[in-house]
Amino acid sequence: MATVIETPDLRVFVDPSAALAPIRFGLPPHEVELRALSDSASRIASELADVDVVVVTHYHYDHHDPGRLIPADLYSSKVVLVKDPTRSINVSQRIRASRFLRILRGIGARIEVADGVERVFGRTRLVFSKPVQHGNTPRLGYVLAVRVEYGGESVSFSSDVEGPLDGYVVDFMCGSRIAIVDGPPTYLVGRAYSDSDVGVALGNLVRLANCVETLVVDHHLVRDLNYVELFEEIRRSTGRSPKTAAELAGLRPNLLEARRRELYGLLEEE
Ligand SMILES: [Fe+2]
Ligand SMILES: [Fe+2]
Numbered sequence: 212m213a214t215v216i217e218t219p220d221l222r223v224f225v226d227p228s229a230a231l232a233p234i235r236f237g238l239p240p241h242e243v244e245l246r247a248l249s250d251s252a253s254r255i256a257s258e259l260a261d262v263d264v265v266v267v268t269h270y271h272y273d274h275h276d277p278g279r280l281i282p283a284d285l286y287s288s289k290v291v292l293v294k295d296p297t298r299s300i301n302v303s304q305r306i307r308a309s310r311f312l313r314i315l316r317g318i319g320a321r322i323e324v325a326d327g328v329e330r331v332f333g334r335t336r337l338v339f340s341k342p343v344q345h346g347n348t349p350r351l352g353y354v355l356a357v358r359v360e361y362g363g364e365s366v367s368f369s370s371d372v373e374g375p376l377d378g379y380v381v382d383f384m385c386g387s388r389i390a391i392v393d394g395p396p397t398y399l400v401g402r403a404y405s406d407s408d409v410g411v412a413l414g415n416l417v418r419l420a421n422c423v424e425t426l427v428v429d430h431h432l433v434r435d436l437n438y439v440e441l442f443e444e445i446r447r448s449t450g451r452s453p454k455t456a457a458e459l460a461g462l463r464p465n466l467l468e469a470r471r472r473e474l475y476g477l478l479e480e481e
Contacts (some may be wrong), residue, residue, distance in 0.1 A: 212274065212456075213255050214368055215262065216360035216369040220333035222262040225357060225368050227255050227281060230389050232468050241474035244467045253282035259285045264332065266325070267293040268370035269345065269354040270304040270311060276361045277311045287318040288455040292325040292337065292353050299326070299342035301352035308457035325355060336360040340383050346373030346396070347408050357382050364388045367423075373404070373431050374412035381415050384385060391456065392419065394432025394441065398469070407433075414443060429456040 214225045229251040231240040235364070238247070259265070261282065267275045277283065296299070296308035315322055325339040338360065342353035354370035367384040369375060369392040383389040395412035396404050420426045426445075432438045433455055446452045457464045472478040 212368075212370070212391075213251070213395070214456075216359045216366050216368075218335045218359065220361075221264060221335040221359075221360055222348060222354060223264045223266060224262040225266040226266060226268055226274040226370070227259045228274050228276040229255060229280070230271075230274060232456045232471075235434075235468055235471050236477075238471050238475060238477075241312045241467070241471055242475050243460060244397075245464075247467055249278070250275075256281045257283060260319050263290070264337070265291045265320075266337070266355075266357050267288055267291065267311075268357065268368075269294050269352060270296070270409070271298075271371065271466065272307075274370070275307075275311055276320040277307070277314055283314050284322040286315050286319050289320055289398070291315060291320045292328075292330060292339070293322060295326045297461040298384070299353040300457055305400075325357075334361060340380070343370075343375075343380055344379055345371050347376055347404060350404060356380055356385065358387065358438040364453055367391070369393050371430065374408065375415045376411050378418075381419050381422075384419060387423045389425045389459070390419055390457075391427045391429070392416070393430040394428040394438070396431035396434065397437065397441065398431075398435040409441075410429050413441065415447055416453070417442075417448045420445050420451045420453060425459070426451065427456055427459050428453045433464065433466055433467050436466060 212226050216223045225355050232242050327341045330337045338358040340356035345351035356369045358365050358367040361415050365387045366389045367387040374395050395409050442453050455464045
């Protein structure tokens with residue numbers, strides 16, 4: 212979900228980090244995934260060196276990196292707009308937030324809590340949502356969505372809403388030229404996510420497809436090779452085709468985690 216949004220007077224990096232699922236299908240990350248992670252981390256670091264403002268939507272390691280793969284000194288003297296580290300947060304993220312923000316303060320980053328605020332830089336405006344639940348349970352904590360506005364246009368980013376399940380997120384993103392959304396974790400259906408959650412997510416994605424120019428759905432959804440079925444349902448209902456983040460960038464989707472068993476040679480390639 213690491214995303215750089217650029218306006219004529221500002222470069223904003225939302226969630227400059229990347230991570231791999233420690234276990235999927237009972238398997239640790241394959242060497243191919245480790246190489247992809249290391250490539251992504253290098254690209255994130257070089258972009259991070261060149262932005263004015265950083266946004267951290269929540270404190271999972273795929274969204275913030277406390278100096279493990281991405282050098283923390285790249286944050287020095289930058290404005291860092293963060294999810295409130297003490298309110299509307301679960302215990303594990305509260306611990307990670309305090310460690311991360313201590314490191315950032317140590318190298319002179321200018322940290323500001325962003326929940327529900329609007330912040331103007333030149334002619335660019337950053338608008339932050341109130342805290343939104345990370346999926347279908349408060350146990351995973353809360354995230355911030357963000358909208359970057361310039362000259363009557365905007366790009367919006369939902370962060371890890373796993374759906375979206377909350378209509379508030381749809382209202383927040385409606386009207387954007389590009390909306391980048393975390394889709395439902397269909398790979399968890401029958402365990403931590405239900406068919407009725409998928410139904411709610413689909414209804415919200417259909418509503419969003421109808422009120423933005425380009426709908427990008429990625430992250431939790433593309434941990435499932437069958438994500439295309441959900442895309443097809445959105446297209447049938449709206450006549451509009453969503454894109455993955457890779458497709459937005461002109462690349463072909465490369466679903467390494469969803470194909471982990473094939474990478475280990477445990478299944479035939481599809
Ligand atoms: Fe997350
Ligand atoms: Fe995430």
